[in-house]
Amino acid sequence: MRFEPPRQHPDRVVVAPEVSQPTRDPDQRFRVVGTGRPLPLRLGQIGLQPRAHIVGDRRAEQRLTEQRDALRLRRVGGEDTGAQQRGEGHRRQRAGGRSDGSGVSHDRIVPRYARGHKRGRPDRSPLACRAAGHLICAWMQIWRESAQKTVALRTGRGTVKHSRTGSDHEEPPVMNRLRSVLHLTIVLALAHCLGLGAALAEDGPVRFDGHSVVRVHLQTEDDLRFMLGVSDDPWAERLGVGVLDFRVAPDRMDDLRASGLEFEVLIEDVQTLIDDERERLNTRHLRAWFDDYRTNAEVSDYVDTLVNDFPHIATRHHVGTSIQGREIYAIRITGSGDDSGRRALLYTGGQHAREWVSISTSMYIADRFVRDYGADSRTTDLLDATIVYIIPVVNPDGYEFTWTTQRLWRKNRRNNPGSSFFGVDLNRNWGYEWGGQGSSGATWSDIYRGAAPFSEPETAAVRDFTLARDNIAAHVDIHSYSQLVLSPWGYTQTDVAPDACHLDGLAQEMADEIFSVHQKPYFAGPAGASLYVASGIGPDWFYGERNIYAWTFELRDTGQFGFILPATEILPTGEETLAAVLHLGESVAYADRVRFEGPDGPGESVAPSVNAPVSFDARAILGATLDDSTVTLHARVDGGAYVGATMLETSPGVFAGTLPAGACGQVIEYFVTAATTMGDTASFPADAPVNVFTLPVLDPDGPCLIPGDANGDGVVDFADLNIVLNQFGLTGAPGELQGDLNGDGAVGFADLNIVLSNFGAGG
Numbered sequence: 001m002r003f004e005p006p007r008q009h010p011d012r013v014v015v016a017p018e019v020s021q022p023t024r025d026p027d028q029r030f031r032v033v034g035t036g037r038p039l040p041l042r043l044g045q046i047g048l049q050p051r052a053h054i055v056g057d058r059r060a061e062q063r064l065t066e067q068r069d070a071l072r073l074r075r076v077g078g079e080d081t082g083a084q085q086r087g088e089g090h091r092r093q094r095a096g097g098r099s100d101g102s103g104v105s106h107d108r109i110v111p112r113y114a115r116g117h118k119r120g121r122p123d124r125s126p127l128a129c130r131a132a133g134h135l136i137c138a139w140m141q142i143w144r145e146s147a148q149k150t151v152a153l154r155t156g157r158g159t160v161k162h163s164r165t166g167s168d169h170e171e172p173p174v175m176n177r178l179r180s181v182l183h184l185t186i187v188l189a190l191a192h193c194l195g196l197g198a199a200l201a202e203d204g205p206v207r208f209d210g211h212s213v214v215r216v217h218l219q220t221e222d223d224l225r226f227m228l229g230v231s232d233d234p235w236a237e238r239l240g241v242g243v244l245d246f247r248v249a250p251d252r253m254d255d256l257r258a259s260g261l262e263f264e265v266l267i268e269d270v271q272t273l274i275d276d277e278r279e280r281l282n283t284r285h286l287r288a289w290f291d292d293y294r295t296n297a298e299v300s301d302y303v304d305t306l307v308n309d310f311p312h313i314a315t316r317h318h319v320g321t322s323i324q325g326r327e328i329y330a331i332r333i334t335g336s337g338d339d340s341g342r343r344a345l346l347y348t349g350g351q352h353a354r355e356w357v358s359i360s361t362s363m364y365i366a367d368r369f370v371r372d373y374g375a376d377s378r379t380t381d382l383l384d385a386t387i388v389y390i391i392p393v394v395n396p397d398g399y400e401f402t403w404t405t406q407r408l409w410r411k412n413r414r415n416n417p418g419s420s421f422f423g424v425d426l427n428r429n430w431g432y433e434w435g436g437q438g439s440s441g442a443t444w445s446d447i448y449r450g451a452a453p454f455s456e457p458e459t460a461a462v463r464d465f466t467l468a469r470d471n472i473a474a475h476v477d478i479h480s481y482s483q484l485v486l487s488p489w490g491y492t493q494t495d496v497a498p499d500a501c502h503l504d505g506l507a508q509e510m511a512d513e514i515f516s517v518h519q520k521p522y523f524a525g526p527a528g529a530s531l532y533v534a535s536g537i538g539p540d541w542f543y544g545e546r547n548i549y550a551w552t553f554e555l556r557d558t559g560q561f562g563f564i565l566p567a568t569e570i571l572p573t574g575e576e577t578l579a580a581v582l583h584l585g586e587s588v589a590y591a592d593r594v595r596f597e598g599p600d601g602p603g604e605s606v607a608p609s610v611n612a613p614v615s616f617d618a619r620a621i622l623g624a625t626l627d628d629s630t631v632t633l634h635a636r637v638d639g640g641a642y643v644g645a646t647m648l649e650t651s652p653g654v655f656a657g658t659l660p661a662g663a664c665g666q667v668i669e670y671f672v673t674a675a676t677t678m679g680d681t682a683s684f685p686a687d688a689p690v691n692v693f694t695l696p697v698l699d700p701d702g703p704c705l706i707p708g709d710a711n712g713d714g715v716v717d718f719a720d721l722n723i724v725l726n727q728f729g730l731t732g733a734p735g736e737l738q739g740d741l742n743g744d745g746a747v748g749f750a751d752l753n754i755v756l757s758n759f760g761a762g763g
Ligand SMILES: [Zn+2]
Pocket: 237, 351, 352, 355, 427, 479, 480
């Protein structure tokens, strides 16, 4: 066994400067293993040797390297002392890497915690805090021992010798358990002493006074890493080298300026926007529903209102329950009458809590659908052909939190076990390519993917809602901001979606529809390849797992207000998004649900009497499943009746068959049909048998001979009749006599009949 420093819970221990003691050696700090985070405890205080520092540092470096691909976001929020410390940690990381010599002084950190973001912090018992101090020492002692053992093992020095079996050094299991219990106890004690419990409680809005949002041009991954040290809140759905927006605290702006990175200030003071918004929201009840943003409870009430006012076309559905017990609900809208065969489209908003306009837009679509049905022919036709499901608030806990406490909160509100950091990024928690690039395994990260795929009740609820409805053909997950229409895949930059052409084409058409309303330009393209990779996102699951065409919308704006989008933008954003939604619905409602490619195999022509092989790729789309047994090749020769034959699946999605044989000069015509398990049928070519594939039968050695054309001049006429009559009764080797048309070695009545029955052919 190899001894490791305790690292089971790298983000548990958060030590704020308030509890640290003055030190003689301010530079000698070290990081908790695995986080790269400086602990403001001094080595001298706890009798640690400098070599332990080296080990801890190296591990931190190693982990940073390992996580190079999972570029990290940190938790939003000035109330979080851990996040502040991590910011310093990243900064140190960069300073070390670039040897610019900039250090982090203790004095610079303290005022930030002392700023008093939190109100109502409970009194903490001095006794408990002293006990916590002892616990810290005990924990550090364990770590020191482990670290020293590791150093000894690595260097071959020291008293602990390496053993191949390691049995000499194995701790009894009870020791491990004791250590775990001790860690947890320390964390809880520290959390109490530091007021983390209060910090995590919902006890008053977090403020961002003087925080700016800047747009930075990142040339390298180092630049990105640097910015993640400067800012704990990228205002971006995905991270990567390029142009990204970040919220930056006022005391970090100098670092940004000194970095030489090209940047522009988008928002001077975020808090001003939040304050203005808050003031306006106080009077929102005086305005029309779509003239301001609405709380989750108000959205839920409005769904009830729509369902009550339009009961013949709208119903409310229970989707699930959030982790804090709030209902996740859907509104279902479809035209009156039998809806059993209708395809469905699912729209979701509010996976990310702070993206308020995604919720208002989802509701705007619902509102317009119910009101326009029967009044607007386009909407009426669409709703008579399709079912629309809208889940306006996928993340009700997070949304509520943005109203009460933290306007810029993104994740859900899971109290992560073993961590002081709340929340899972729901849009990294979906079970398709979960855990890959562009997500994080660290609870403090704003793109924390959760402990397992669908670990969160919110994503699991929407998944189950989808699985229970096999008619869902298309899905749009609505976010903000950036003005984008993104198609799969999100998880990869290089893999191309099987239906990329179709998906990207529809994305561009939707962007065009959006532009046509208020001339807002939206970029359209595959998410991972066009922008940055993000894995575990909703649309990837819908498409990858359920074959449902799925996109991400990133609504207004492009950064002027970002997440704090003015209420005057609600209606125009809704209007232009509705245009895209109408177009998508119409595209999905009647489209063939089987996509064919081919034919492969028969070539340009086929020789006489040969059965040409032919194969097609057939693939169900739009949420459907192909019924393999229904893939049928229909063929005929020279205008006869079509004969159908089931094609065999020779490899996944590839279906093979053979065409009938024909005589030289004839034409074989064919097409293919297939059905989905739900009974949708499709043919290829789409308008078959009006248009079909054709295959001429030709002699590879020369032109076809017409039966009865004894002299080979291309026409059966009196000249040929004369040849047969002149040679009538003669015999010879087959092919020797011109008049021996059937090749039986004699010119007789049979040959005469061939001429007479084809008389005039070729003319
Ligand atoms: Zn989002």
